[in-house]
Amino acid sequence: MTSLRIPVPSASLPSPPPPPSHHRLRLRLFSSCPRSRTPLLLAMASSSPPQLPELRQGIADFYDQSSGSWEQMWGDHMHHGFYDSDADDVSLSLSNHRSAQTRMIEESLRFASLLDPESKRPKRIVDVGCGIGGSSRYLARKFGAQCRGITLSPVQAQRANALATSQGLSNQVSFQVADALQQPFPDAEFDLVWSMESGEHMPDKPKFVKELARVAAPGATIIIVTWCHRDLSASEDSLNPWENELLQKICDAYFLPSWCSAGDYVHLLRSLSLQDIKVADWSPNVAPFWPAVLRSALTWKGLTSLLFSGFKTIKGALAVPLMIEGYKKGLIKFTIITCRKPEQAPDV
Numbered sequence: 608m609t610s611l612r613i614p615v616p617s618a619s620l621p622s623p624p625p626p627p628s629h630h631r632l633r634l635r636l637f638s639s640c641p642r643s644r645t646p647l648l649l650a651m652a653s654s655s656p657p658q659l660p661e662l663r664q665g666i667a668d669f670y671d672q673s674s675g676s677w678e679q680m681w682g683d684h685m686h687h688g689f690y691d692s693d694a695d696d697v698s699l700s701l702s703n704h705r706s707a708q709t710r711m712i713e714e715s716l717r718f719a720s721l722l723d724p725e726s727k728r729p730k731r732i733v734d735v736g737c738g739i740g741g742s743s744r745y746l747a748r749k750f751g752a753q754c755r756g757i758t759l760s761p762v763q764a765q766r767a768n769a770l771a772t773s774q775g776l777s778n779q780v781s782f783q784v785a786d787a788l789q790q791p792f793p794d795a796e797f798d799l800v801w802s803m804e805s806g807e808h809m810p811d812k813p814k815f816v817k818e819l820a821r822v823a824a825p826g827a828t829i830i831i832v833t834w835c836h837r838d839l840s841a842s843e844d845s846l847n848p849w850e851n852e853l854l855q856k857i858c859d860a861y862f863l864p865s866w867c868s869a870g871d872y873v874h875l876l877r878s879l880s881l882q883d884i885k886v887a888d889w890s891p892n893v894a895p896f897w898p899a900v901l902r903s904a905l906t907w908k909g910l911t912s913l914l915f916s917g918f919k920t921i922k923g924a925l926a927v928p929l930m931i932e933g934y935k936k937g938l939i940k941f942t943i944i945t946c947r948k949p950e951q952a953p954d955v
């Protein structure tokens with residue numbers, strides 16, 4: 608396994624140091640989606656509702672419509688697979704790809720040091736943006752933990768609960784419709800806060816990260832696996848026009864608001880005094896995934912299932928080549944970011 612690590616000093620200072628100059632956060636926190644030009648820093652300061660209602664509804668409808676057809680083809684997980692970076696994607700079978708999705712969970716835990724022999728096993732887990740609950744059920748079994756999952760999609764929450772019941776896990780895991788930006792949980796509730804490919808949907812990244820930190824217990828681990836755009840170079844103030852255009856099309860297809868970079872996330876985590884911040888670009892390790900999604904959509908089963916799952920799902924499928932292009936051109940970065948809430952937590 609190879610993963611590209613961006614060295615990030617751990618942040619344990621009570622007040623955050625200025626971001627590294629190459630992050631240039633303030634200059635760059637503008638929407639990558641041309642439709643919405645709201646600076647993220649304005650969102651940070653604003654008291655407006657945390658989610659634009661139409662975006663929330665769009666996300667809910669998208670997953671309500673597409674989850675059944677995705678599950679039919681791909682099973683439990685609506686996230687990328689993790690592959691050896693030299694994997695030959697064409698020779699991999701669908702079951703190889705499904706195993707790669709499970710491996711994504713394992714590699715994320717390993718990256719966060721939760722598989723170290725001396726590390727404490729999580730017992731109370733929140734799955735933020737849980738899909739049909741694949742990660743929750745996996746983590747509940749692996750750690751004997753209690754898991755709570757939240758999603759915007761009523762269809763997903765219902766299906767996740769049904770699967771938990773049918774798999775004898777209903778006393779360990781449960782799912783509900785709730786907003787990640789206003790989580791229905793008390794402070795300091797969980798010792799693992801898990802967000803697998805939901806961050807890209809969040810219109811207010813500072814609020815998102817703040818909520819993750821709020822529900823984390825002292826000493827808890829936070830794992831964010833998400834799509835980012837590339838970090839800007841020191842001489843850049845924004846992405847190139849063609850990059851913005853490409854992201855705009857992806858935003859339209861998948862109900863995504865502004866994108867940010869890995870460096871932006873690091874800055875946000877540091878501003879909350881979170882510790883042991885680690886970041887890696889796993890783009891080379893997910894490269895076979897989208898070509899496999901495209902191939903699966905072009906099978907008879909894929910095509911018929913798409914036809915019956917509605918316009919939003921078809922639009923999502925048509926955007927798959929754009930994701931492939933975004934990765935190939937180095938614009939999209941599949942990013943893992945992990946950190947720990949200090950034992951003696953300052954208010955976040």
Ligand SMILES: C[S@@+](CC[C@H](N)C(=O)[O-])C[C@H]1O[C@@H](n2cnc3c(N)ncnc32)[C@H](O)[C@@H]1O
Pocket residue numbers: 658666667670683684685686735736737738739740741742757758759760763785786787788802803804805808809
């Ligand atoms: C790509 S799916 C990932 C699902 C799951 N984590 C997995 O790995 O299978 C994105 C998920 O994020 C959820 N989501 C997006 N925005 C959300 C929000 N504001 N609050 C809660 N869930 C959200 C969606 O409902 C969906 O379940």
